[in-house]
Amino acid sequence: xxxxxxxxxxxxxxxxxxxxxxxxxxxxxxxxxxxxxxxxxxxxxxxxxxxxxxxxxxxxxxxxxxxxxxxxxxxxxxxxxxxxxxxxxxxxxxxxxxxxxxxxxxxxxxxxxxxxxxxxxxxxxxxxxxxxxxxxxxxxxxxxxxxxxxxxxxxxxxxxxxxxxxxxxxxxxxxxxxxxxxxxxxxxxxxxxxxxxxxxxxxxxxxxxxxxxxxxxxxxxxxxxxxxxxxxxxxxxxxxxxxxxxxxxxxxxxxxxxxxxxxxxxxxxxxxxxxxxxxxxxxxxxxxx
Numbered sequence: 001x002x003x004x005x006x007x008x009x010x011x012x013x014x015x016x017x018x019x020x021x022x023x024x025x026x027x028x029x030x031x032x033x034x035x036x037x038x039x040x041x042x043x044x045x046x047x048x049x050x051x052x053x054x055x056x057x058x059x060x061x062x063x064x065x066x067x068x069x070x071x072x073x074x075x076x077x078x079x080x081x082x083x084x085x086x087x088x089x090x091x092x093x094x095x096x097x098x099x100x101x102x103x104x105x106x107x108x109x110x111x112x113x114x115x116x117x118x119x120x121x122x123x124x125x126x127x128x129x130x131x132x133x134x135x136x137x138x139x140x141x142x143x144x145x146x147x148x149x150x151x152x153x154x155x156x157x158x159x160x161x162x163x164x165x166x167x168x169x170x171x172x173x174x175x176x177x178x179x180x181x182x183x184x185x186x187x188x189x190x191x192x193x194x195x196x197x198x199x200x201x202x203x204x205x206x207x208x209x210x211x212x213x214x215x216x217x218x219x220x221x222x223x224x225x226x227x228x229x230x231x232x233x234x235x236x237x238x239x240x241x242x243x244x245x246x247x248x249x250x251x252x253x254x255x256x257x258x259x260x261x262x263x264x265x266x267x268x269x270x271x272x273x274x275x276x277x278x279x280x281x282x283x284x285x286x287x288x289x
Contacts (some may be wrong), residue, residue, distance in 0.1 A: 010119050013097035016042035016170075017108075018088040020072065020081050023236060024104040025053035030150050032067060033278035034107050037271075039116050040100075044092055046072035046084035060286035068092065082181040093175040097121075100172040101184070105225045107152065109131060109267070109271035114219045121172070124200065129177025129193025132203050134215040135224040136161075139261040143229035151225050152267045152275060158223075159260030166215040167206060169197075170222050185210030223267070226258050233271075 017040045027034060035043055038245035045067055047055055053070075062069035070088060074080035078160055085101050098121050100108065114120060124131070138158040159165055169185055177193035186209045188194070197201040206213050227233045233255050247262070 011122075013122050014041045014095070015098045015100065015118050015121065016040060016044055016092060016096040017100045017102060018044045018046075018092075019083060019102050019104055019106075020046040020084040021050060021054055021104050022050050023050050023052045023054055023058060025050075026146075027104060027151060028054060028057045028061075028253070029279045029282050030152065030275060031104055031107070032061060033035055033275045033282060036066070036288070037278055038108060038110075039118055042068060042092065042096055044068040044070060044088045046070045046088060047078075048080050048084070049073050057286070060289040061282070063289040064285045066282065066285065069246075081184050085181045085184070089173075089175070089178055093178060096175060098172055098174055099178070100170070100188075101181070102222065103184075103224075105151070105228070106135075106170060106220055107223045107225075108220055109223055110220050111218060117220065119220060124196070127193055128174065128196050129189040130171050130173045130187055130195045131220075132195055132197050132216075133220050133222045134169045134198065134212060134217060135166050135222050136217070136265065137163070137165050137209050137258065137260060138223060138225045138265075139228075139259040140227045140229055140233070140255075141261055145231050146229050150272060150275060151228065152223075153223055153269075153272050154261060155228065156264055156266035157261035158263050158265050160262045161215055161217065163260060164264075165258060165260070167211045167213070169210065169212055169282040171195075183210050227255055230255065 011069060017035045032043055045058055047069060058067060058069040061067035072080060072084045072087065082139060136158050138155045141155045141157045143154065156212055171185065171187055173187050177189045179188040179190050181187050197203050197216040198220050199216055204213040
């Protein structure tokens, strides 16, 4: 092997993020800005019959070449989330190497000192087919009303690490390994591939699909703003129901059950400032469409 080949770096993998949105108007630009700054090559959003400004914003982002907007009304009796995941993979999985599947209230974040996500994925062994990133579940921070500011800055408090809810994870799948989604969290992989956690070790799965035995917060994790403020939870999340089920909404006691605010863990204000600047750039670009 020549020296040129010996020291040649592996090609940078192309990465996409895929999500399903419904009535997420106030949060679309923040979410898109965050994932653009993380270095995602493609941002794909399935629009599940939104009735607010979500569709209009996504159409403008699509026209500007920033987001791929996929109208996804769904089918009766089929939970829209996992079917949208399958559709987005089938339509766009051949254009990228890895695809992350998250929600509109979920933000992947690196642990300080971690390489960029694409570089980190490139360093994984070839038989790694998916990475499980555990939640850090943020509560309402005592907010009744939304108030001013980004989601990333309004809710700095979260559940302590050992809370069971943080054992839930979301997945980034290698496209060549993707078989099908089992649920919104876990994917069946093609033979010969394995799941790892964010430390790169084989995933220790709990009995319930989509949960790890314990949360692992190495390299990357997912900040999940599961409630936001009480008003936002009631008027947006609860009113639209669950994308992962066709027979279940949010019970009255759901907010209290998940509104954990035991630990102060704010997003780095420098990142928040970068997201705000990117939002401004996005607003200027879509104003032309």
